[in-house]
Amino acid sequence: MSEFFNMGGYGYYVWSSFGLSFLVIVLNIWWAYARSTRVKRRLSGRVEQPEPVRPTVRQVQ
Amino acid sequence: MLADLLNVIRRDLTIAFRHWSELVNPLVFFIIVATLFPLALSPDIAQLRDVGMGVLWVAALLSSILGLDGLFRSDTDDGSMEQLVLSPIPLSITVLGKTIAHWLVSGVPLVAVSPLVAMAFYLPMAAWDTLIIALLLATPTLSMLGAIGAALTVTLKRGGSILGLLILPLTGPVLIFGARATDLAAQGESPAGPLYLLAALAALAVSLGPLASAAALRVGLE
Amino acid sequence: MWRTLTLFFHQLASPPHFYRWSGLFAPWFAAVALVLITIGLYGGLLLAPPDYQQGEAFRIIYVHVPSAYLSMLSYVLMATAAAVGFIWRIKLAHAVAVSTAPIGASFTFLALVTGALWGKPMWGTYWQWGDARLVSELVLLFLFLGYMALHAAFEEQERGDRMSAVLAVVGVVNVPIIHYSVVWWATLHQGPSITENAISGAMLWPLLVMIAGYTFCFGWLLLLQLRSEVLEREAGARWTQRVLEASP
Numbered sequence: 128m129s130e131f132f133n134m135g136g137y138g139y140y141v142w143s144s145f146g147l148s149f150l151v152i153v154l155n156i157w158w159a160y161a162r163s164t165r166v167k168r169r170l171s172g173r174v175e176q177p178e179p180v181r182p183t184v185r186q187v188q
Numbered sequence: 189m190l191a192d193l194l195n196v197i198r199r200d201l202t203i204a205f206r207h208w209s210e211l212v213n214p215l216v217f218f219i220i221v222a223t224l225f226p227l228a229l230s231p232d233i234a235q236l237r238d239v240g241m242g243v244l245w246v247a248a249l250l251s252s253i254l255g256l257d258g259l260f261r262s263d264t265d266d267g268s269m270e271q272l273v274l275s276p277i278p279l280s281i282t283v284l285g286k287t288i289a290h291w292l293v294s295g296v297p298l299v300a301v302s303p304l305v306a307m308a309f310y311l312p313m314a315a316w317d318t319l320i321i322a323l324l325l326a327t328p329t330l331s332m333l334g335a336i337g338a339a340l341t342v343t344l345k346r347g348g349s350i351l352g353l354l355i356l357p358l359t360g361p362v363l364i365f366g367a368r369a370t371d372l373a374a375q376g377e378s379p380a381g382p383l384y385l386l387a388a389l390a391a392l393a394v395s396l397g398p399l400a401s402a403a404a405l406r407v408g409l410e
Numbered sequence: 411m412w413r414t415l416t417l418f419f420h421q422l423a424s425p426p427h428f429y430r431w432s433g434l435f436a437p438w439f440a441a442v443a444l445v446l447i448t449i450g451l452y453g454g455l456l457l458a459p460p461d462y463q464q465g466e467a468f469r470i471i472y473v474h475v476p477s478a479y480l481s482m483l484s485y486v487l488m489a490t491a492a493a494v495g496f497i498w499r500i501k502l503a504h505a506v507a508v509s510t511a512p513i514g515a516s517f518t519f520l521a522l523v524t525g526a527l528w529g530k531p532m533w534g535t536y537w538q539w540g541d542a543r544l545v546s547e548l549v550l551l552f553l554f555l556g557y558m559a560l561h562a563a564f565e566e567q568e569r570g571d572r573m574s575a576v577l578a579v580v581g582v583v584n585v586p587i588i589h590y591s592v593v594w595w596a597t598l599h600q601g602p603s604i605t606e607n608a609i610s611g612a613m614l615w616p617l618l619v620m621i622a623g624y625t626f627c628f629g630w631l632l633l634l635q636l637r638s639e640v641l642e643r644e645a646g647a648r649w650t651q652r653v654l655e656a657s658p
Contacts, residue, residue, distance in 0.1 A: 131456075140467055141467060144523075147523055147527075156634075170654055175528075
């Protein structure tokens with residue numbers, strides 16, 4: 128098993144290549160879903176919900 | 189068609205000579221960039237001779253691209269570009285004429301002062317004629333590419349900074365063949381191969397470049 | 411048959427139809443990509459024998475080549491879509507071009523990084539200016555970034571679409587010129603390059619499976635991005651409101 132991860136001494140290069148590829152693809156997927164939710168929320172929220180009114184905080188000197 | 193082209197060139201040359209200070213800027217930029225390199229590297233003659241050709245080509249490339257930022261701007265701002273688009277002359281011919289005029293007032297002087305820079309880097313005098321021919325073949329390509337960039341960014345307020353990002357990656361081949369031709373000449377070998385390739389690039393750029401610039405200018409006016 | 415097919419494609423170009431169809435297709439793209447990449451990884455990491463010259467390091471090929479292939483495919487797709495949108499003024503084509511750019515750029519980045527990580531054990535350096543393919547990939551990354559920067563610089567969407575379409579087409583004319591000039595330049599400098607011997611059998615099939623899996627993954631990502639892009643572009647349309655009400 129450790130032989131497999133060692134990759135004949137090239138483990139660092141092989142696994143960082145595969146890891147980075149995985150990371151970039153996962154980031155792409157995450158970004159696509161995040162954008163989809165953001166776009167849907169923004170477009171539907173624009174019609175229905177007005178900005179919630181927040182209580183303002185007064186600074187005390 | 190040729191008469192129209194000459195008319196455009198004549199008109200732009202007349203305007204250009206009225207604002208001569210704008211013409212000198214890229215030229216001064218070229219000389220300053222080239223003179224900054226020895227200050228950053230070392231005054232060592234052998235070292236300067238090694239890097240000189242490369243520095244000269246990069247400086248020439250930067251100054252010819254950055255100088256083109258405003259090529260279509262004044263015409264677009266004062267509305268005369270709309271007249272040029274509507275006129276019976278094909279827009280690509282007008283664009284070609286304007287780019288040629290710009291090349292005449294910026295590219296040709298750059299070629300003329302290049303031996304001065306070559307001298308500053310102790311480049312062998314035997315390579316000067318090749319340097320001049322190579323620059324004469326390379327600068328039209330650079331001008332055509334720069335014109336595309338200028339047309340793409342003409343409606344942007346801050347187009348200058350993005351222009352370099354768009355166009356500089358495309359100038360790689362010119363740099364490769366130009367530097368290689370002068371390098372061969374400096375070593376006393378025949379530079380014919382890269383010079384032919386430079387000429388081929390110039391032919392391609394002059395024939396296709398104006399079409400792209402004209403398309404971009406039309407979009408800017410829509 | 412032919413008529414139904416052309417009708418299908420004509421309808422696909424209309425945003426509401428595209429939105430409905432892409433919603434049906436997208437999960438299948440993801441599933442096929444997942445299956446193919448799993449098989450490809452298993453074959454590439456466990457079944458394929460080590461290369462007799464490069465040892466285990468050659469396994470980087472299974473992530474490098476698919477990325478490099480996709481970087482070029484996506485640039486060509488982007489330029490084609492941009493040209494179609496420019497000439498026939500098809501809104502969806504511009505949306506395709508704009509959505510392809512960031513995905514293509516990320517695969518180009520992967521091709522560069524995995525190429526460098528492969529180069530280190532083979533050449534002794536991460537970066538080799540003498541290797542034409544690496545330099546061309548770098549230029550390709552710059553072209554993607556330039557396209558995205560130009561598109562983002564315009565406030566009016568339609569003008570940004572059409573301007574960056576011109577840039578994409580100029581770029582696609584230049585890519586082969588740049589590639590071959592770098593090849594010419596690299597042969598002069600005799601840079602060491604990875605020796606290529608025909609790979610076959612147990613080494614080759616996982617690569618082909620990985621390429622297919624990456625392509626489906628790219629298609630899936632593109633569909634997802636495209637759905638958001640289309641919704642944004644059609645924000646005012648009635649079908650958009652209906653879609654938004656149906657899926658909160």
